[in-house]
Amino acid sequence: MxxxxxxxxxxxxxxxxxxxxxxxxxxxxxxxxxxxxxxxxxxxxxxxxxxxxxxTKEDAVVQDRYDDLMADAIRNAPPELSPLDTVRRAFLDAFAQIDPDEAEQVLQRARLALSVPALRMRSLDNMQSSIKFLAAPLAERLGREPDDFRSVAFMGACVGAIINAVMTWVENDGADDPRQLIEEALSVIAEGP
CATH class of the missing domain: 1.10.10.60 (Homeodomain-like)
Structure with missing residues (x-):
């Protein structure tokens, strides 16, 4: 690209x-x-x-550049990767591009999104859009239509796991390595609890 x-x-x-x-x-x-x-x-x-x-003022908190980074990573992932490995790699690659100053801003934005009711609602809307946006290149890799139900459902499960990782990261005030939390959260999809 x-x-x-x-x-x-x-x-x-x-x-x-x-x-x-x-x-x-x-x-x-x-x-x-x-x-x-x-x-x-x-x-x-x-x-x-x-x-x-x-x-809106809410968009100044909930919008970011990561969906585009992850969608590109999904498109450009090696063809032999499984859907889960493709998504894992995309999320980890996006987080690897965050420098310490940007990580602090991401942490502040996540705190706001979790603590301000209007932002929680806007974040939920944004999350739904992100799931569909990220499912489209995954569906394309699988030879399916961009709105393929199974691709959207799979991406929703992955994003749900990632949200749990981000919430843990915020609750621990950024002390944990977010990439390690993402790895663990996505491993639950592969292995179960």
Whole structure:
């Protein structure tokens, strides 16, 4: 897959800079007390520019770049890998690309998503979209239609296991290695409890 052009990279950089300011303000002031105007001011953009990147304040927490990374990893995985090994590799590859500063932001976003009711609901919606988005390249690998029920159900099981790993990571304040937690959570799908 070709890398994005300069214009797209600048847009992505702006998007994640806005998110970084939003998460920082949410952590400092609380989610409900923070306005889009405050986020825009901190990011040195206009509120209308904020809404070009994020449709809602909730999206500034729940959206990330990892679905795209994982979908690419699923598409590009060696053909001999099983569906579970393909998904395992995709999730682990995505987490391997997170540096320590970004890991702290992911941890803060996960804390917010678990503690703010509006964000929990938006996260649930986002999770459903992610499952379908990630199931499509898996279904393609299997020679099936993008909305194949079994591929979506399988990806839902994998994402559910990963959510358990992320929740454990958040509950332990980031002390655990998230990749090890992901490995263990996905092993349950293969082996049972």
């Amino acid at each position: 070709s890398s994005p052009g300069l214009r797209e990279r600048k847009k992505q950089k702006t998007r994640w800079a806005i998110q970084e300011h939003a998460v920082r303000l949410f952590a400092q002031q609380g989610y409900d007390a923070t306005t889009v105007e405050q986020i825009a001011e901190a990011a040195e953009i206009s509120p209308s520019t904020f809404f070009r990147y994020f449709k």
